[in-house]
Amino acid sequence: MSDIHIEAIVVPLYYDDGKVVHACESYFMHPGPEMIRTKCDKVVLPGEAFTLSNATIDVTCDACRKAAGTADARPRRW
Numbered sequence: 001m002s003d004i005h006i007e008a009i010v011v012p013l014y015y016d017d018g019k020v021v022h023a024c025e026s027y028f029m030h031p032g033p034e035m036i037r038t039k040c041d042k043v044v045l046p047g048e049a050f051t052l053s054n055a056t057i058d059v060t061c062d063a064c065r066k067a068a069g070t071a072d073a074r075p076r077r078w
């Protein structure tokens with residue numbers, strides 16, 4: 001019987017800070033609480049981040065969009 005069901009933790013997580021929506025990455029620390037950071041490096045308390053199972057949401061934080069490589073396709077200037 002293989003009833004073991006491991007859910008992927010790789011769902012997109014979002015965090016709405018009231019102004020913009022951030023994209024989150026979650027990290028698992030050694031035994032202890034899960035730590036979540038947005039891609040722009042804000043720490044999010046577990047429970048504050050949310051995910052949408054059947055929908056996507058626009059990330060409106062510029063820094064997160066850049067970090068995720070989904071910023072608009074303008075050529076980068078160095």
Ligand SMILES: [Zn+2]
Pocket residue numbers: 021022023038039040041061062063064
């Ligand atoms: Zn952000």
